[in-house]
Amino acid sequence: MGGLYDSRDEMKRLYIFCMLLLLVSACSGEGERKPGAKLSGKTVFFNRTMGGCDVCHRISEKKFVGPGLAGISQRASRNWLKKWLKDPQKVWKENEPETAAMKKRIGEESKSKPGMRLIRPLRDEEIDALVEYLSTL
Ligand code: HEC
Structure with missing residues (x-):
């Protein structure tokens, strides 16, 4: 125990956070089209x-x-x-x-x-x- 807040956990959390951000931004791009398409x-x-x-x-x-x-x-x-x-x-x-x-x-x-x-x-x-x-x- 005691290692709960060590830097590797911190990295893991940061990584998960970034993946979630990526996912959210990918989803909100749904319905976007290629430029020029009507x-x-x-x-x-x-x-x-x-x-x-x-x-x-x-x-x-x-x-x-x-x-x-x-x-x-x-x-x-x-x-x-x-x-x-x-x-x-x-x-x-x-x-x-x-x-x-x-x-x-x-x-x-x-x-x-x-x-x-x-x-x-x-x-x-x-x-x-x-x-x-x-x-x-
Ligand atoms: C939450 C329900 C809801 C959504 C979502 C909605 N409408 Fe409506 N719409 C209504 C209601 C109820 C009316 C009747 C007028 C009023 O009470 O606002 C109406 C009225 C209209 C009218 C006029 C109808 C007439 O007979 O004159 C048009 C056109 C229209 N809506 C188009 C749309 C379009 C296009 C969308 C999508 C962008 C949309 N509506 C989304 C509920 C909705």
């Missing part, structure tokens, strides 16, 4: 480290946690989608006509906050890809 909105939509939109939305008429997104391109402008995906809280509060119409359609005019929560803030590039994908629906 980001697919569908990937962002379904990838749980990216948009993870399928946690709450189905690409059908069916409501899940949020509205089914079939035909969303007919209901929402690209411009509105872009703002919505950037910051749903803010858009909900600002309550522009397009937002008010959406609230009315889903029967939530009286709610002070949106039910939509992004799993993480989206990068502009991810938002653009998503808007592109949504406009095909």
